Structure formats: C-alpha cells, structure tokens
Amino acid sequence: MVSAAIRARSPTLACLLTVRAAAGISWLDGKCLAVVGDFVITSPNVDFVPWFELGICRVQAMADGRFGLADFTNTPQRFSDQFPHSALIPEPPRRMTSSQSVFWRTPGREDFMELPGTAFLDVGNLSAAFLREVIPLFRELRDDVEEWEKTHPRDWQLASILTNVTQAFGRLQYATYYFQDLVNDFAYFSRHMLDLNARLAFVKKYNFRSVVDGSSDGPGNLAHWAIGAWTAEPAHVQWLLRAGIPVWYVRTKRDFAASMSTR
Numbered sequence: 717m718v719s720a721a722i723r724a725r726s727p728t729l730a731c732l733l734t735v736r737a738a739a740g741i742s743w744l745d746g747k748c749l750a751v752v753g754d755f756v757i758t759s760p761n762v763d764f765v766p767w768f769e770l771g772i773c774r775v776q777a778m779a780d781g782r783f784g785l786a787d788f789t790n791t792p793q794r795f796s797d798q799f800p801h802s803a804l805i806p807e808p809p810r811r812m813t814s815s816q817s818v819f820w821r822t823p824g825r826e827d828f829m830e831l832p833g834t835a836f837l838d839v840g841n842l843s844a845a846f847l848r849e850v851i852p853l854f855r856e857l858r859d860d861v862e863e864w865e866k867t868h869p870r871d872w873q874l875a876s877i878l879t880n881v882t883q884a885f886g887r888l889q890y891a892t893y894y895f896q897d898l899v900n901d902f903a904y905f906s907r908h909m910l911d912l913n914a915r916l917a918f919v920k921k922y923n924f925r926s927v928v929d930g931s932s933d934g935p936g937n938l939a940h941w942a943i944g945a946w947t948a949e950p951a952h953v954q955w956l957l958r959a960g961i962p963v964w965y966v967r968t969k970r971d972f973a974a975s976m977s978t979r
C-alpha cells in the first residue's frame with residue numbers, strides 16, 4: 717500500500733516524517749520532510765514533496781514545445797513577488813483529467829492538415845476539430861477577464877497575458893505552420909492559457925485570502941488542485957499558507973537544526 721502511494725505521486729520524494737500534523741499548525745511546522753543534499757524541505761500544508769529544481773538549470777525546448785521539468789507549468793517554482801499567481805497553475809495530472817484537458821495536449825500528426833497544392837513539404841494548419849475543442853475555454857476565460865475589468869482597476873499582468881493569448885489564438889486559427897512550429901506555438905498558447913487562468917484566480921480570490929484581517933489568522937483552506945511554490949523566505953511561507961496554496965519551505969540543514977533547538 718505504502719509503496720503504491722509513493723509510486724503514484726512520482727516524481728516525488730517519500731515523506732520521511734510527520735511532524736505535528738494535527739491542529740494549530742504554523743508556518744514553521746511540517747506535515748512532511750525531505751532531505752536533499754544540504755537542504756531540508758518541509759511543508760506546513762501538504763504531505764508530499766514534489767520534484768523541483770533548487771539550483772540554476774538549463775532550459776531547453778522539448779519535442780512537445782514545452783520545457784520539460786523546468787517548465788513553470790509542469791513543476792512548482794520558487795515563489796516570486798512578481799509572479800505569485802504561478803503557484804495557482806493546476807497540477808499536471810489533475811489538469812489532464814479536467815474538462816479543459818485539450819489545452820495541455822500536444823497536437824499530433826492527425827491534428828495537422830497539410831496544405832494541398834504547395835511545393836513546400838510539411839506546411840499546414842491546425843485541424844478545425846482540434847480548434848473547436850479549444851474555443852470554448854478560450855472564450856470563457858476571455859469573457860471572465862472582461863467581466864472582471866468592468867468593475868475593477870486594470871491588472872496589467874492579466875491584460876498583458878490576455879493580449880498574448882489572443883494573438884496566439886489568432887495565429888492558431890489562421891496561420892499556416894511547419895508541423896514543429898505548430899507544436900511549439902500551441903505549447904506557447906497553452907502555457908499562457910494556464911498563466912491567464914492562474915492570474916485570474918489570484919486577482920479574484922487568492923490575493924485577498926492571503927491578507928490577515930484579524931478575524932482569523934489560521935491557514936487557508938487548501939487548493940489541492942494547485943501546483944504550489946517553494947521558498948526559502950518565512951514571509952512567503954506565511955503568505956502561501958494563509959492563502960491555502962501548497963508551499964514547501966527550503967532551509968539549509970544548519971538553519972533547520974537551529975530552528976528546531978529554539979522551539
């Protein structure tokens with residue numbers, strides 16, 4: 717049973733220890749713990765540690781147009797004040813079973829319509845059938861942003877991501893591509909759709925959930941579907957815990973040992 721549970725979450729590190737998992741948790745407590753090299757990783761709100769890059773990594777596009785494990789839509793990133801919404805990207809396995817799964821698919825040869833009557837090989841466009849599946853969610857998200865903007869000050873990131881998504885959508889509708897260029901452009905579109913979805917959730921809800929208003933300063937209800945973020949800053953851990961977003965706190969072994977002995 718245990719090994720099956722661990723395998724199911726691959727690629728993750730098994731949880732080695734449960735520290736005070738019950739009531740009254742604070743940002744320093746851990747529901748699980750993993751030791752990676754010189755670092756100790758704990759989480760106050762989830763019981764697993766996924767794979768993420770602790771150092772600097774080389775980013776390279778793969779055959780599917782994405783950046784493998786380095787892609788911010790595939791792996792939790794270090795929390796950034798500039799892009800806090802990245803932690804609200806849906807976790808990859810969940811998004812594959814959602815009604816929106818077509819977005820994270822990769823167009824195959826069967827989705828590529830070669831243009832007839834051209835002297836060039838491998839030139840074509842995205843099939844109308846594939847596009848039809850993509851249109852409803854694109855419209856829904858775009859309408860949600862427009863609805864939000866009617867009653868709230870403009871969020872520049874939201875507007876900028878929507879502009880880029882809309883342009884990419886136009887290309888997918890009308891442009892002709894080489895097959896690999898189509899795959900790459902669809903991956904760009906899909907990555908920005910995830911980003912737009914996450915930014916919208918952030919400005920509408922999570923930005924406010926993270927604020928301590930005095931009535932309650934406990935951890936927020938956990939968004940199990942979110943990819944989460946890791947950080948070395950206690951203030952970020954508090955922010956994410958409060959907002960109810962999965963968070964992993966990374967400390968050196970020395971800092972971890974020091975914080976244990978001062979409790």
Ligand SMILES: *[C@@H]1O[C@H](CO)[C@@H](O)[C@H](O)[C@H]1NC(C)=O
Binds near residue numbers: 831889
């Ligand atoms: C792809 O190109 C064909 C031929 O030019 C065209 O009939 C079709 O509508 C195009 N598909 C899309 C999704 O625009």
Ligand SMILES: *[C@@H]1O[C@H](CO)[C@@H](O)[C@H](O)[C@H]1NC(C)=O
Binds near residue numbers: 873876877880
């Ligand atoms: C939108 O695209 C432009 C041009 O490629 C880029 O500079 C900008 O950072 C993009 N905006 C977002 C929010 O990704």
